[in-house]
Amino acid sequence: MSTAPQLSVVMPIYNEQDALPLTVERLRPILDGLGVDYEVVGVDDGSTDATPVLMQKIRQDWPQFRTIRFSRNSGHQAALKAGLDRAFGDYVVSIDADLQDPPEKIPEMLALARDEQLDIVYGVRGDRGSDSSFKRRTAGAYYWLMRKLVGKRMPNQAGDYRLLSRAAVDALKALPEHQPVYRLLVPWLGFPSGEVVYVREERVAGATHYPLAKMVRLALDSITNFSAAPLRLATYLGLVSFVVCIGLAIHATVSYALGSTVPGWSSLFIGMLFLGGVQLICVGLLGEYVGRIYSAVQDRPAYFIGYDSAEDHERDPGR
Numbered sequence: 001m002s003t004a005p006q007l008s009v010v011m012p013i014y015n016e017q018d019a020l021p022l023t024v025e026r027l028r029p030i031l032d033g034l035g036v037d038y039e040v041v042g043v044d045d046g047s048t049d050a051t052p053v054l055m056q057k058i059r060q061d062w063p064q065f066r067t068i069r070f071s072r073n074s075g076h077q078a079a080l081k082a083g084l085d086r087a088f089g090d091y092v093v094s095i096d097a098d099l100q101d102p103p104e105k106i107p108e109m110l111a112l113a114r115d116e117q118l119d120i121v122y123g124v125r126g127d128r129g130s131d132s133s134f135k136r137r138t139a140g141a142y143y144w145l146m147r148k149l150v151g152k153r154m155p156n157q158a159g160d161y162r163l164l165s166r167a168a169v170d171a172l173k174a175l176p177e178h179q180p181v182y183r184l185l186v187p188w189l190g191f192p193s194g195e196v197v198y199v200r201e202e203r204v205a206g207a208t209h210y211p212l213a214k215m216v217r218l219a220l221d222s223i224t225n226f227s228a229a230p231l232r233l234a235t236y237l238g239l240v241s242f243v244v245c246i247g248l249a250i251h252a253t254v255s256y257a258l259g260s261t262v263p264g265w266s267s268l269f270i271g272m273l274f275l276g277g278v279q280l281i282c283v284g285l286l287g288e289y290v291g292r293i294y295s296a297v298q299d300r301p302a303y304f305i306g307y308d309s310a311e312d313h314e315r316d317p318g319r
């Protein structure tokens, strides 16, 4: 492609041989009807079924369909990262390949971003009726916890269906993250944003690739990406056990004075409590330092400039 397209659609694809043809069938007319230059970046996350062959076939009669293939399965967020890193568009929409995110919302997202000069448009799930109650409940807990960590800037129930401007994509690309969790990083950027509500549909074919183990990993990545709080757990436990230790030490001393104990019990008991408490506090102290080292290694920029009057003449008026 000689000039940059106006829109890139990034689609992580993993073992979607059944869903992909249906997705393409619904997506293509919508993109063709937009009247803008576009590209679709299909990221094959190391599929082991017929997906890669299928993608080559799709590419043959849909020149705007780019394919990127991973050598092995690296996960949904990694596939998203590759897509965002390599997309050329002025706006980039990320969408699942299983039609759970209705592509009909793409024109709405693009129009909203352009009309209101937004850098981010979140697709917000208005209704999760098609998800299992287990998925709904775990997702509810996940979003509750994440909003505690990132703050209310994170819209509730916003997954990875969203539109980003070139400025937002470049800001994300500049982050030195190895395991980015975009649904947290994007709100953290704090760029002007809007929302488009959509109904989460049922997966069109195939089965989810997010079994419990992957969900737990995403949750752990999300927490450790944004907070050193778990490291602090040892400090709190140590302080609590230290206080409890003082109470029990008094009890042991009184029992000893009353002569109602086996010889040696009091000293052993107090020694054990004391050591336990001290050890936990020391582990907590280490945790505090590890937490600070971690945030230094993450090396995230301290701020993003939203506006600088000196750059007025350089800014693309269309953005």
Ligand code: UDP
Residues within 6 Å of the ligand: 011, 012, 013, 014, 015, 016, 045, 073, 074, 075, 076, 079, 095, 096, 097, 098, 100, 203, 207, 208, 209, 210
């Ligand atoms: N996906 C991926 N790599 C993985 C798992 C999933 O690229 O290891 C893709 C998958 O093809 C789909 C999207 O990520 O386009 C969301 O996955 P899925 O639909 O399985 O998750 P769910 O919607 O059930 O949370």
Ligand code: MG
Residues within 6 Å of the ligand: 096, 098, 100, 203, 208
């Ligand atoms: Mg899905």
